[in-house]
Amino acid sequence: MEEPDRSFPAPSGARRRAAERPGKARRSVVLADRIADRAITVGGVFVIIAVFGILIFLIEEILPLFKGGAITGVSEYDTGITFESPPVLNIDEYQSIVVALSPDGTLETFHARTGRRLHAPAFDFQGKKLSAMGHTFDREVLAFGFEDGTVRFAGMVLKTEILTPDRLPPGLDVLDDRDLTDGAAVYSAVPGNQFRKVSVELGLEEELRVSTPGIPIVAVDCSAGGMAERPTRALVTVNSAGEVHLSVTESRLNLLTRKAVTKTDTTVLPPIPRGTEIRHVLLPSKADHVYLADRSGTVYRYNIQRFETPFLAETRRLLPSGVQLNSMGFLLGEQSLVAGGSDGSVGIYFRLDRRDATTADGFTLVRTREFEPHEAPVSSLEPALRGKTFLTADQSGRILLRHGTSEATLLRMNGGFEKTRALVIAPRLDGVLALAGDGHATLWNIAVPHPETSFRTLFGKVWYEGYPEPGYTWQSSAATDEFEPKLSLVPLIFGTVKATFYSLIFAIPIALLGAIYTSEFLDRRIRGTVKPVMEMMASLPSVVLGFVAALVLAPVVETWIAAVILAFLVLPACLVGASYLWQFLPERLSLRLQHWPKSVLILCTAVFGLFLAWRSGPLFEDVFFQGSFVLWVNRSHGGAAPFLFLVFLPVSFLAVSAAASRMYGRRLKLFMRGTGSFQAAGLSALNQLGVVTVSILVSGILALLCDRLGLDARGSFVDTYVQRNTLVVGFAMGFAVIPIIYTLAEDALSSVPEHLRAASFGCGATPWQTGLWIVLPTALSGVFSAIMIGMGRAVGETMIVVMATGNTPIMDWNVFNGLRALSANIAVELPESVKDGTLYRVLFLAGLVLFAMTFCINTLAEIIRQRFRRRAMQL
Template sequence: MRFSDIVSEGVITVGGIGTIVAVCLVALVLVMEVLPLFRSAKVSELSVRKTSWQSGEVVHFEVNEYQTMGWLLTRDGTLQVVRLIPPDAKGTAEKDKAVTSFDVVHEKKLIDDGEISAISTSTGETGLVLGMTDGTIRTADLSFQTQFIDPVEIKDWLRETPAAQLNEPGDTAILKDQVVQMTSQGQYRAQKVQATLTDPVKVADAPIRLLDHLTESTGRGSLGGRSITFVALTEDAQLKLGKVSEKKSLLTGKAKWQSSLFDVPENATGKPPKFVRIDGLGNHAYAIDSQGMLTRLDIRDTKNIHVAENVDLLPGSDATVTACDWILGRETLFVGDSSGNVSGWFPIRLADRTDDAFADRESSDGFALVQAHLFPIGPGAVSTFDASSRSRMFLVGYDTGDCSLYHMTTEKHVADIAMDSPGKVTLAQIAPRDDGLLIEADGQFAHFALSPGAPDITLTSLFFPVWYEGYAEPLNMWQSSSSKIEDELKFSLFPLVSGTFKATFYSMMFGAPIALLAAIYTSEFSTRRTRLLVKPTVEMMASLPSVVLGFVAALVFAPIVEQIIPACLASIFTVPFTILLGAYLWQLLPRWFTLRLQPFRLWFLMPVLMLGIYLAYQLGPTVEGWLFLGNIKFWLVHPDKGSGVGGWLIILLPFSALVMMVIDGYGISTYWRNRIAKMPRLPFTLLSVAKFLGLTLGTLLLAVMLGSLLDLAGWDPRGSYIGEYDQRNSLIVGFVMGFAVIPIIYTIADDALSTVPAHLRSASLGCGATAWQTTLRIVIPTAMSGLFSAMMIGLGRVAGETMIVLMAGGNTPIEDWNIFNGFRTLSTNIAIELPEAVQGSSHYRVLFLSALVLFLLTFLINTVAEVVRLYFRRRAYQL
């Protein structure tokens, strides 16, 4: 016997400690996956070289995705390809710091006649448009072409060229007009620059001073062409708008370019612009002067180009605009000024604003350009700017030789970079993969390796509203994927946390009362035979897989409920009413008859329940006609139609019933016990029925009165607690998931009630208390710790449920509490998106953060539950 005790104690100890260790390890894994989201960016210098060109001579510089080479275009039309230092090559950083100039790979004269006076590029695209001094424009495409070279050919070339070294992964060498790099797999990757240039298109007689363009595809397949919309400012201050279209021959496949120019009203922009820009949809052209006054031109109708809006980009400031360009997507406009201020602007629809913040804005098309993002003041005047081609990061260069890296959406300050020389930064560029920076200042060209961390994630963006492009105000949104890289991803956890609480609330509101009342009935009022039948049946409900319940809810239950919405709402009143009325009418039966039927009274509940459901079905159309204009779906989506009293009646019925219970318990019952309780059975029962009907009528009148007052005050529930009806919504999930959680709450609650000592019940009954009084005042307080534990375990079951919510919850990450709308919880979001998330990405780690938040919420709830349980347990010991 002693040996078995020792073994049992050891097994229990090891199991308990193992459980604690396992939970801690789970938490540790989640934390380790989440920590990289909040690590600071790392910037390390790879090389510093002297430039071989004069300041202002280079009109554009581009680097390849591997940061091994780049090309630059000078004003005289010369294309020069140079080799850079690869960031992952061992030893190259120190070795090449002594190099005084770039290694020229290839040099070619692209333009023989004229000089480049303006250039337009687009972030993430290889095409560019050149404005010439002779008033023409030319389109060009400069891209990096990649191929892999046979190792035998490379080895033969290395033997002939002893100076070239390709011994370790990351080493580079120049082979003809290519840069060859040895990859980590031992392959030899070669890249060269492929350049194409079209014939000039005449725009004006004066040189092109400013230029911006938008490229659109005009077809599909190999014969698909391009259409370029451009806006240009000539040297004589003439603003030009034009389109150049590429037409390919069906027979030869050769391309021909056709151009057309459109008139822009004279003096439409006031002062001569310093920048001209065209948005990503080609609907508007922007002209910005040096003082910050922006004119937005509506160019959708080329025959009627007009001013849509004038905006001051520098309100209340004497500074001048020194940099203005698009970030990825061409919707958010970056603005930098001579005071070091940096801001982001994009248009919003004025009708979507619910406040009067923009009531004084004048706009001909209903849109307004707003300052959505404002960043800290820099150390000097903004001198240059570059946007990432794959994210919302951007690099700002100042005239003090400093640079700052930011993320536009989250307004996160990613990193600061300082050049050795304090000269003006004339070039600042982010590598295509966001893993490098190239900065030119005071004749020095610096190459930096960059590890940005997760610039698109901050604690503020995860849990507080963020102002996203196209939205009228800051919002909490979750949108982790899109069809285009230009789209703005949204990683707000608030809608998911809100959905988790929403699912928990509606499920527990339905399941918890039924489970607890069922446990009280079988433990305190039913016969032993009934209990032996009911309890196993309820416990067997727990064996139903949640995926089956979700399937039935989504494909069977949800369509049926959609057809009988008013009947389902009416059942909230009719089912409890008929059950309670049936209980009162049961007392009208003779005493001897009810005693003989006592073991079978549960079966008499079934026809009463069916009667309540039938009454709800019959009253549904009448209720819909009275309260919801005859069509509840129409009523829900038109707050300006009808009255909101019907919605308030649904919401306020439980509250009104509670008020009537309080009035009955602390007012009417006192008089009732003193005056009515001693009457004979029949008059007492009739008066009890009359009291019940009176309280029921009072409940309805109170709900209608409060709803009418709220409606008269202008507070309509539509758009808040009720709103547009979706087939898969909170009502469906609350019912089905409440059904799923009933067995676990019922079983634990019944066991807790059954463990209450029998002598406590006997003492109470012996003092003259009824069975109901004994249950309420003795049994339930004694078993409160167990009942609370049942509630908390059920709560945890609901909070972590996945399949039912996934299939029946609508799967929409929104944050409203509309019972007729869907939601998405933390657990379902992880189940849906984790298999498709790129490992190590921000999206991937935010999903682990979702799991950590769910873990912490559950841990917090369980901790509070344990504290409360111990409190009730101490109270129970006093009995």
């Protein structure tokens, strides 16, 4: 038996010529190959180094956000001043002079850095005995209450002047390496051959009779406001008889005589229970509420918004039974009420509007924060003039620097003495002074650059002043000094995800279906024209797309919003209907109309669908939304059923189509094989028409049922309409993302081996079945990479999001309102931020989060792509 010939056939044609080529490449080719190999390797290494360098730089910039504070220097000295009761301390922003005002009205001043006593001015009370004292938050306006029932306003200002050397007084004494003194003021050299003078200026106004004559004032507080030409001041007094009086003074300056005329109005507040010993009186600068507190921790809150009819709004005990209230005060902005107890506890209370409140005005004090407790009873509390930072001290001498929002303990200090009589924080938050009753003082130089930041304030829910509950909030700046920056990155991350999600919903179906059609159905000559045009779309600058979206697309969409919504249904319906009409054409004619004519007809059908949606938009809006879609989403009129019908319609169509295919699809196909092409097309069209009819009925029934159950799409992914919204961003960003996904997906689909297509066609599959079940799974790794690269493009998009969304940092899936993305926030905020400031570093943290998001997306895409690629290589 002869063995079969297993030798390979001799090469012929091109293969013979290739076989006859020499096996050794030319030296120039080898050299060029090696150079390219080395250059690509070195370039790749440098890219990796650059990426790691960027990562290290970002981490280096954000680390100070989480470091808390540090003590940079300590000075201890004896001032020689003794106090029986805690004085009121004040210090200038340059830490030159400290002012100590005792409860009896005695004023002492000393040098902040050395403790040397200075000559202090004095208040002249004309022999009257001081019985109570209060001050504004900045300590520049004082109120003195006397035993005869009168009060007097006073001013105590640390004045700063810049002097030239020729204006310096002679014979200045040296205090330290920075400061000089003439015995009363402190002089410091500053750049430009100049000197800074810090001095104390006092002012005492005429007495006011605001209480019952002869009854001593036991507690007083004051506030200042109004305009420069019409200043107003308010004060609250409590006398020994338990009477509470509210007084408002208004000064008007006569522009001709330059004399001020002061008018005072006084009203009596509802009385407090007899025998109540008031220890704390607080009057915020707005003068809308008054807080009185006794030693047991019971707070009496008066509503004084109407001066003529004040009333006791709430009586509440802040601390548990048996715990005394040792300290109470406001933080900057006078919205956060801080209370320190005899058990060492420290907490913050907000005045909030509560529906279930049993108070007279509907507001109630709510404990919103609790801090690390002291081991001994709290003895004093001192707020800072910058931010929500404050000091607490206990009777063992332990002092804690805290932040009211982050709830962090920034610094721990020990005064070295048993009882801290008074505390003060330097206005620039760079120093802390503690003064004991025996005159011993300690000055800490501190550095707390970012007290408001912690992992919780950046990524967790925070309960801010004026908000009903904790939430994620971004608001970096405002027009007032009392404003507290709200720097949660969660709304920005949410905005990035929201913009990406809606953009990809619009982009992926169009790009992927377009790639499948181009790869499997479109003529090669037409593809050679279409694909370069799509690639050129990717080169359009995003700033141009954002400009067009903001100034052209957004107003058009707002005007024709009903037509836009209708187009999502009409355009696919027209294309599907045209495809069924195409089946009625004779086979010879349909073959002749392939390629360019067919593409032109598809384009014309799409244009017709858009035109039909545009013309039908007003009628559609009248029937479904009673004439105005914008008013409907604002819940001004209409029910939930019409829009729910539109939402359920695509889902119902898919479900009914699947059910019909499963029930009789195979039998219908077998039956149509025995009929002519025209009859088969008619049966297919009738079947599809029946599916659409049933889908409409099912969708209508579901919409009515959900409406009866109280379900409404409004308030979820559709709600109040804003012109610059996520829908516009989806269109504009989809225009930028579609070319990327389309090009890469089409390349992946076109690279599928032809023998797989041939095998599928040989088994009787149609081009659509081949593309869907053979080509697409084989190229799935490349298609997935295309989608992920498009997602990365959408995540990092800046200008479109900046210009077309309104940049509102809200957490809402409503497609008709705006958002603020990480990239847009960096672009908007970074030019206005102070270098190395908190906002500056938080923006770099936003950049790191964006870096991490894109890194994770690309890494996940590569892992999945490799998995799909291994499966495809087995084919």
